[in-house]
Amino acid sequence: MSKIHVTTQVNGDAVEFLCAPDETLLDVLRDRLNLTGAKEGCGTGDCGACSVTIDGRLVASCLVLGAEVEGSAIETVEGIGTADALHPLQRHLLEHAALQCGICTPGIVVAAKALLLQNPDPSEEETRYWLAGNLCRCTGYDKIIRAVLSAASELRGENA
Amino acid sequence: MARVVIFGSLRAFTGGVEMMEIEAATTRELLKKLTARYPALFDTIESGVSLAIDGEVFKDAWFTPIGPESEVVIMPLMVGG
Amino acid sequence: MKQDFKILGTRPIRPDGLDKVTGKAMFGADKSVTGMLHARILRSPHAHAEIVSINTAKAEALAGVKAVITGDDFADVENSATRYTMQNCMAQGRALYDGHAVAAVAAVSKAVAAEALKLIEVEYKTLPHVTDVDEAMLPGAPVLHEGVKARTLGDDVSGNTVGYYSFGHGDLETGFSEADEVIERTFKTAAVHQGYIEPHACLADLGGDGRGELWCSTQGHYMVREVCSEILHIDASQLRVTASEIGGGFGGKTTVFIEPVALKLSQKAGKPVKLVMSRDEVFRASGPTMSSSIDIKIGMTKAGKITGAHAKLRYQGGAFPYEMVMMGAMSAFAAYDLEHVQAEGWDVMTNRPKMISYRAPGAPMAVYAVESVVDELCQKLGLDPIDTRLLNAAREGTKSSYGPTFKAIGLVEALEAAKAHPHYSAPLAPNTGRGISCGFWFNFGGQVSVSMAINADGTVSLIEGNPDIGGSRASISMMAAEALGIEFDRVRTIVGDTASVGFSDVTDGSRVTFAVGIATIKAANAAIKEMCKRAAKIWDIDAEAVEWVDGAAQPTGHNAGDFPPMSLAEIAATSGKTGGPIAGHHEGAPDKAGVSFGVHMVDVEVDPETGFTSIKRYTAFQDVGKAIHPAYVEGQIQGGAAQGIGWALNEEYIYGEDGRLQNPGFLDYRIPVASDLPMIEAVIIEVPNPGHPFGVRGCGETSIVPPLAAVANGVAHAIGVRMFALPMSPPKILKVL
Structure with a gap:
């Protein structure tokens, strides 16, 4: 099977890769670009652990083909915040103890960031429905929702 | 002498005896004397049991001291998740 | 017992958190090495079948395929439990459930491995199967393995019945005769x-010389080493197992499914x-928990006193012999102080994947059934569900239904907190019902190793052997810092591989914070003893004349000598000149893990049009002894509640006739x-465990026990009809409305 050449942008950097026609974006990110922050929890778009954005749109990267992202700008968890300059979402997740095993956390960070870009002041209910595609088996979601709401509040400049 | 209580289904191997007194300083000594008295218990004890000594549960520990007035309950080896 | 803490009870940021929010943390599938192959497993499409033949020639001939294995590649092992584990990883002779592994391939890419699976030819001869527990117990049912029936059972049950247990005391007949109301369900x-x-x-790498490296997601890498070295017939010392970050386990990663195959x-x-x-x-091939069929009979007086209680638990645990129903039988009535009680349990094999522990294994379903009947009795007799539970509650000195007499326990405190909570007196909307349930788990200790080095810069490196599944590196660092009297961020805890620290039991049974904590305190005490010795040398006084106070050595009094306190950092800085590196370690098997009780309260609303149940309000009360890191304790309580809600309302393995x-x-x-x-409100109750220097009890498992009955009782009150099966999914609720 001949490979497809793809030129794209990942976390602000120009990237080129070759992939098989049936290879998912998730496999490309993990196996070809060594970006293992996005996880495969199901491979069927049900768990959200592989969440990334393509041109700002939140997707399950296990349901996107690598060949589809030609000319796009992709953002993964690796592009959000660094150890010494965490995104407020990441900091609030830590401060609220909103992760236990942490496997769903990258997907939650990516999905919640996409939510706040679209809706800077979400209600608890809106946050719960937006994150309904990100499964977490450890926390019961309580602390995750609190962390996202308090990060949103900080981003709005309310508790600076 | 310690008072030893055999849990329900293990009584099938003690001829229905539920309670007995055994002179033993440690759990290992107690289990040895118990199997000497009831050889049918050997397999179960060999594969591992938990013991409650005066209400505190011990797993498979040979040298746990047993007081002269202690109550020892023999239970299956417990596991968790 | 120590009461005034500087660090325990605070909420520091967990040390491994940064890597997890930035995507850096390495989980099981995140590691790759040069020259690595990708493997896939071929699985049986049949519930029960004889494997007549497997032809791997075509798969082996495919370009890029480097190895194909079947059950024939695994030599027999002596220990029967290990043999069952091995045969669960790769079938030998018979496929015992849908999804049972029958062959595996390693190839240069995932795509080639997938292609190769299609080229493996397996000839099956299907056999009769059984997946329901009651059917599997009937004489004449297809038997999974011959010769493993429980020794004490007769011809009235089939050979699938591999275990029988009974607990209790008193006389049931007397108990029920004293009741004003008896309900049997x-x-x-x-x-x-x-x-x-x-x-x-x-990720496995095993050389021809028998030396191996294994990286895997597990709750216990020592367990993985023991089981794999036995199956592969290599020395334990030659197989180094490193636990990756683990993306959840809940008991499901306390055994191996793929490691021996890789x-x-x-x-x-x-x-x-x-x-x-x-x-x-x-889903198809790693351990789910047991399904169950349960009879409960409870008698109660008009005043609410339980006079007699009997449980019969039949658990289905999949395709191999197992022991787990006993945990259910021991938990069923643990919350109550009863004179006449018996709980019996049967472990049964079926053509389903081999069960493995799931958070408080065996307890949730037993307690669900008991607490449902207690609720129905309260309803029938017009009694308050909390007062009734208080009237019967187990407390210090109660002879438990499973044998031991309880030490200090916190059930009464949890019930009283529930009664006083505003949730209990809040008004209820239409179609809404409030449910209550108690829950219980034993908690365990077990084998543990901790090694702690005092570094020359005054920091501490701690190695433990238990995979951190929910923040234990934070709680262990906190206990080390508390015991040494230094700041939390001076300690870094890592989970060592099997070659770097002594054996440690699996991370299960809510044991890690308790057992690793005790070992940490003892390792710290060993290091403290050495540091006092060094200070004594420097001061030229007796080592016995030095004590450790607030992170520093100091003379025990003026008679001992007049020196200012010497801090850990100061002693560490000169350690090279005072006798070399300073370290402390402890290996042991702590016991006396205190049991933990919880009480959950839930308001559910049932939509009469759709049968959909929504959780409107949830409050969980739990005695944890001493909360080391309260935020993670709350997280354990909230997470267990959520899993129990799923169990009650939606989650279910659905098997077809095939x-x-x-x-x-x-x-x-x-x-x-x-x-x-x-939001799930977690109310932490602290009745110290007398068996731990800081009063810690395990806390991770109790929280999954009460939600099943709490939700079921809430639904019963909301719709006015009681259901007797889980899950109560919308179609099932609609059916009874």
Whole structure:
């Protein structure tokens, strides 16, 4: 099977890769670009652990083909915040103890960031429905929702 | 002498005896004397049991001291998740 | 017992958190090495079949395929439990359930490995199967393995019945004769999966010389080493196992499913092999918990006193012999102080994947059935459900239904907190019902090793042997800092591989904070003793004349000598000149893990049009002894409650007549999502465990026990009809409305 050449942008950097026609974006990110922050929890778009954005749109990267992202700008968890300059979402997740095993956390960070870009002041209910595609088996979601709401509040400049 | 209580289904191997007194300083000594008295218990004890000594549960520990007035309950080896 | 803490009870940021929010943390599937092959497993499409033949020639001939194995590649092992584990990883002779592994391939890419699976030819001869527990117990049912029936059972049950247990005391007949009301009910609960988001994953490299490296997602890498070295017939010392970050386990990663297969493929191919399960494989072939069929009979006086209680628990645990129903039988009536009580249990094999522990294994379904009948009795007799539970509650000195006499326990405190909470007196909307349930778990100690080095710069490096599944590196660092009297961020705790620290039991049974904590305190005490010795040398006084106070050595009094306190950092800085490196370690098997009780209260609303149940308000009360890191304790309570809610309302293994699993995916096996739940208020109660220097009890498992009955009781009150099977999914509720 001949490979497809793809030129794209990942976390602000120009990237080129070759992939098989049936290879998912998730496999490309993990196996070809060594970006293992996005996880495969199901491979069927049900768990959200592989969440990334393509041109700002939140997707399950296990349901996107690598060949589809030609000319796009992709953002993964690796592009959000660094150890010494965490995104407020990441900091609030830590401060609220909103992760236990942490496997769903990258997907939650990516999905919640996409939510706040679209809706800077979400209600608890809106946050719960937006994150309904990100499964977490450890926390019961309580602390995750609190962390996202308090990060949103900080981003709005309310508790600076 | 310690008072030893055999849990329900293990009584099938003690001829229905539920309670007995055994002179033993440690759990290992107690289990040895118990199997000497009831050889049918050997397999179960060999594969591992938990013991409650005066209400505190011990797993498979040979040298746990047993007081002269202690109550020892023999239970299956417990596991968790 | 120590009461005034500087660090315990605070909420520092966990040390491994940064890597987890930035995507850096390395989980099971995240590691790759040069020259690595990718493996896939071929699985049986039949519930029960003889494997007549397997032809791997075509797969082996495919370009890029480096090794193909079947059950024939695994030599027999002596220990029967290990043999069952091995045969669960790879079938030998018979496929025992839908999804049972029959062959595996290692190839240069995932695509080639997948292609090769299609080229393996397996000839099956299907055999009669059974997946229901009651049917599997009937004489004449297809028997999974001959010769393993429980010794004490007669001809009235089939050979699938591998265990029988009975607990209790008193005389049931007398007990029921004293009752004003006796209710007897039969319940069924579906098998549910632990549902960790990370599928099983490993990277194995086993050379022809018997030396191996294994990286895997597990709750116990020493367990993995013991089981794999036995199956592969190599020395334990030659197999180094490193635990990756673990993406959830809940008991489901306390055994092996793929590691021996990856090691065998690696050995045969002479290259490293990565093996990752798909979600479909996780559901079909990794351990779910037991399904159950339960009879409960309870008698009560008009005043609410329980006079007699009898449980018969029949658990289905899949295709191999297992022991787990005893945990249910021991838990069933643990919350109550009873004179006449008996709980019996039967472990039964069926053509389903081999069960493995799931958070408080065996307890939730037993307690669900008991607490449902207690609630029905309260309803019938017009009694308050909390007052009634208080009247019967186990307390210090109660002879428990499973034998031991309780030490200090916190059930009464939890019930009283529930009664006083505003939730209990809040008004209820239409179609809404409030449910209450107690819950219980034993908690364990077990084998543990901790090694602690005092570094020259005054920091501490701590190695423990238990995979950190929910923040234990934070709680262990906190206990080390508390014991040494230094700041939290001076300590870094890591989980060592099997070659770097002594044996440690699996991370299970809510044991890690308790047992690793005790070992940490003892290791710290050993280091403190050495540091006092060094200070004594420097001061030229007796070592006995030095004590450790607030992170520093100081003379025990003026008579001992007049020196200012010497801090850990000061002693560490000169350690090279005062006798070399300073360290402390402890290896042991602490016991006396205190049991933990919880009480959950839930308001549910049932939509009469759709049968959909929504959780409107949830409050959980739990005695944890001493909360080391309260935020993570709350997290354990909230997480267990959410899993229990899923068990009560939606989650279920659905088998067809053909014995095949019909819903092996998160779309059809629906675990709770964020929009299904409200905030879950966790109320921490601290009745110190007398068996721990800081009063710690385990806390991780109790929280999954009460939700099943709490939700079921809430639904019963909301719709005015009681249901006797879980899950109470919308179609099932609609049926009874």
